[in-house]
Amino acid sequence: MSDSLPPSTPGPTPASGDLEIKDAQLIFPAVWADLIERHGDRLTFPREFIWLGGAPGAGKGTNTAFIANARDITAPPIVISSLLTTPQATAIKNAGQMVGDREVIGLLLEELLDPQYRDGVIVDGFPRTKVQVEFLKLFYHAMIGSQPGDDDAAEEWAPGKPMFRIALLFVTEDVSVERQLKRGRVIRDHNRQVRESGVGDLLEERVTDLDPGLCRKRYKAFKDSTFDALQSLRRIFHFHFIDAEGDLPEVQRNIVREFTYQSSLELSPGVFELIQAIPVATQLALHARQELVKRLEQYHEEQPALFQSVIRLIEAKALPIVRAHAMSGHAQINFEDSLLDDPLALRMMIDVCSERGFHATVDLHRVEVPERINPETWEVYCRTKKVYRVEIRYPPSDIRRGH
Structure with a gap:
């Protein structure tokens, strides 16, 4: 059919x-x-x-x-x-x-x-x-x-x-x-x-x-x-x-x-796969406060001497300059202390400033300082000096003027 x-x-x-x-x-x-x-x-x-x-x-x-x-x-x-x-x-x-x-x-x-x-x-x-x-x-x-x-x-x-x-x-x-x-x-x-x-x-x-x-x-x-x-x-x-x-x-x-x-x-997909291992900025900030607290407590428990030295350095060197610039809310401080050669000490300084409400960034500069001269060749011998330039920003003073 x-x-x-x-x-x-x-x-x-x-x-x-x-x-x-x-x-x-x-x-x-x-x-x-x-x-x-x-x-x-x-x-x-x-x-x-x-x-x-x-x-x-x-x-x-x-x-x-x-x-x-x-x-x-x-x-x-x-x-x-x-x-x-x-x-x-x-x-x-x-x-x-x-x-x-x-x-x-x-x-x-x-x-x-x-x-x-x-x-x-x-x-x-x-x-x-x-x-x-x-x-x-x-x-x-x-x-x-x-x-x-x-x-x-x-x-x-x-x-x-x-x-x-x-x-x-x-x-x-x-x-x-x-x-x-x-x-x-x-x-x-x-x-x-x-x-x-x-x-x-x-x-x-x-x-x-x-x-x-x-x-x-x-x-x-x-x-x-x-x-x-x-x-x-x-x-x-x-x-x-x-x-x-x-x-x-x-x-x-x-x-x-x-x-x-x-x-x-x-x-x-190819580009996204390459960059996705780098965290998105908002993800970093999501638990930043909790991470900061955790690090500060670890400094105190695991590296108490170094932690105290960093705090003393901030009090002695940074605070006077920060107070002097309270009107602008912006201070720049040069540190030559060898204490900061330790990367952990630098991290401690940034974290302490953050906990106190300051935004701190650190930039390392290497300065060539003349030490001696060869009298025969007049060649100048220099030593390298490390200068840690710390920029600190914070809310400026608010002055209200009457008219």
């Missing part, structure tokens, strides 16, 4: 996800070919992409500049909704065509070639659909020259590879609706004042910002399409889920925490 179906029998309906993947696989090569035809095959795109999405009222417009600053991105964001009002998009609409995924993707890729985005760019409002998500994967693999099915290629960043970050500003439905309605009220009040006074510019009033039902419908559309689409990229690209429900300072603290430099993400 044949496994084929009779001509009159419909075949199985492809799942919607399969259709969307197929749509993207048809759209992308055509758009990419058009781009190469116009610009050649040496296409230069940004080094870092932040693909920014968010629920209605999540504060994308409010926080985009802050995110750019957190990542040292100086170029303006690319806002997908604004691309649809460009002359290119207008020409498409005037020709009676729809601005669909193919057109949006073409407009986006064309814009991304602008040199101002070379070091980094934020793309606001993309991807929003599963077709656009699939396009994003195809775009990434085209840039790095890997095969479309090789999602692991995105996990190991290396020099020359673009860095893709997905950033999602999230709020719950109730918060989203409340913020949309508040925005509607603010814009409506502003426009009423402009009309009454004749001063100022009218702002766009969205019908969806005035109707609670429409606000909820917008949020549902976001959850059903954009949210799920972005979530599917979690295992492929660096993903930043940002809680945007609090007030602005709290949201921006969340953004800073998400976008703080992370060497394990931004360095290639």
Whole structure:
């Protein structure tokens, strides 16, 4: 018996996800070919992409500049909704065509070639659909020259590879609706004042910002399409889920925490492996106080004579100079005492100063001091003198003058 179906029998309906993947696989090569035809095959795109999405009222417009600053991105964001009002998009609409995924993707890729985005760019409002998500994967693999099915290629960043970050500003439905309605009220009040006074510019009033039902419908559309689409990229690209429900300072603290430099993400694996044995500065400071206490106690128990000698040297030589410079909070002291030839004594001095609230640094200078002259050859014989220059900083005196 044949496994084929009779001509009159419909075949199985492809799942919607399969259709969307197929749509993207048809759209992308055509758009990419058009781009190469116009610009050649040496296409230069940004080094870092932040693909920014968010629920209605999540504060994308409010926080985009802050995110750019957190990542040292100086170029303006690319806002997908604004691309649809460009002359290119207008020409498409005037020709009676729809601005669909193919057109949006073409407009986006064309814009991304602008040199101002070379070091980094934020793309606001993309991807929003599963077709656009699939396009994003195809775009990434085209840039790095890997095969479309090789999602692991995105996990190991290396020099020359673009860095893709997905950033999602999230709020719950109730918060989203409340913020949309508040925005509607603010814009409506502003426009009423402009009309009454004749001063100022009218702002766009969205019908969806005035109707609670429409606000909820917008949020549902976001959850059903954009949210799920972005979530599917979690295992492929660096993903930043940002809680945007609090007030602005709290949201921006969340953004800073998400976008703080992370060497394990931004360095290639080879470079990171070389440097990771060196501790991060914040790790050193994490238990510095406890370590200081431990060392001071060990000095007292294991090297009491040396410890006492160092303390006497500080009292006799350093303190008078420190007191004399109390106004400035900065003193420099030269020590020629051989006691400090012992590295442990130097460490003791620094630790004692730290325990007392002083920041001390030590620099060793070797000075050649003439001792004698050979009367026959006039050759000068010198001895090397060690000078330990100790710089001590501390809070200066605060003098308040009355007027």
